[in-house]
Amino acid sequence: MKTFIKHIGQLATIANEGTGAKKGQAMSDLNIIEDGAILFRSGVILAVGTTEQLKEEYAADIQEAMVVNAHGRLVTPGLVDPHTHVAYGGSREKEFEMRLQGKSYMDIMNAGGGIHATMRMTREASEDELFDQTIKRLDSFLKHGVTTVEGKSGYGMDLETELKQLRVMKKLQQSHAIDLVPTFMGAHAVPTEYKGREGEFVDIIIQEMLPVIAEEGLAEFNDVFCEKDVYTPEQSERILEAGKKLGLTPKIHADEIVSYGGAELAAKVGAISAEHLLKASDEGIQAMAEAGVIACLLPATALYLREEAAQGRKMIDAGVAVAISTDCNPGSSPTVSMPLVMNLACISMRLTPAEALTAATYNAACAINRQDTVGSLEKGKKADIVMWDVKSYQELQYLFGVNHVQSVWKNGKKVI
């Protein structure tokens, strides 16, 4: 079945895609088509252009296509969320209250709450319960225009529960419209039973967990929370290098709470992305620019923790490719709203609307190695398309806190 969307007020996609993540000025380089149109079949884009052009060049195809009139609305690529902890058990609203009463994120975690609280609830949840809870979040992502989502394990921190999280994600990848990209994050915290014996747990990750995850093909990426009181840069490096040997690409939660050498380590191990980076040093930012590490910035997390956002503007100006993400998790960012994250990228990190769109689509796809199939509207790519009830990408970033999604096509199928 072919579909033809015509009279798109503004079709906003990425210009000259295909050359790797966009850096510096290239992040502003959009391909904007006024009175645009898009034709797709069996989930694949056949053509993108003006309504007039496509009507002329594809008249026969359009004859047999379902025709949708966008009536001047904005159309963009489906949004890509390159950093989530979407498959978790339970919820932590009490901690939200505790933080407002003065406790810090790390105080709560060091007292056995935070990630450890979700670890207990995720260990307790059956595979079916975890599946049902996660599916609801994925449905909600779709409603917010998100068509590809990275998901991390890391709320098990024992092999059995890590496998449970990753298997749930695999099942969802097979059954849900959203494309779910799996990351192993056994080193998300030090499990309570290994407090004071972190080194032993690092060995378990390297010797017992990573080989099984790789053998079963349950993850593409390997992530570590490199942070004071969690994993040192040395421990993080060991875990990431061990993953590399098994074919897992490194990612790092870096410099979120304190400046700890995480950005520098990301450059050293050749990570595809470094996440958070609220406290990244100037040297770390420079090292990331030189090594081509994508900065995956999470402005909703900074807002939720009442922290100063990462220096997105400075990173782009320093030549770092920036992607943005919800960080969807039960503690520091319980949201699925990539549109809100784009708004916040502009408001709190001074990205321009064009840069925020690039960061939430093409650069986000690059951060999870999906740039060949999603992240822009190009012939041959997946027909992952969002129609918004606004007339331009500038208006989308300007009218904040509202869900402007009108329709979503995933793999060419209308899902919203």
Ligand SMILES: N=CN[C@@H](CCC(=O)O)C(=O)O
């Ligand atoms: N910072 C570490 N991990 C998650 C938070 C997880 C949680 O609080 O449950 C993050 O990326 O924000």
Ligand SMILES: [Zn+2]
């Ligand atoms: Zn995270």
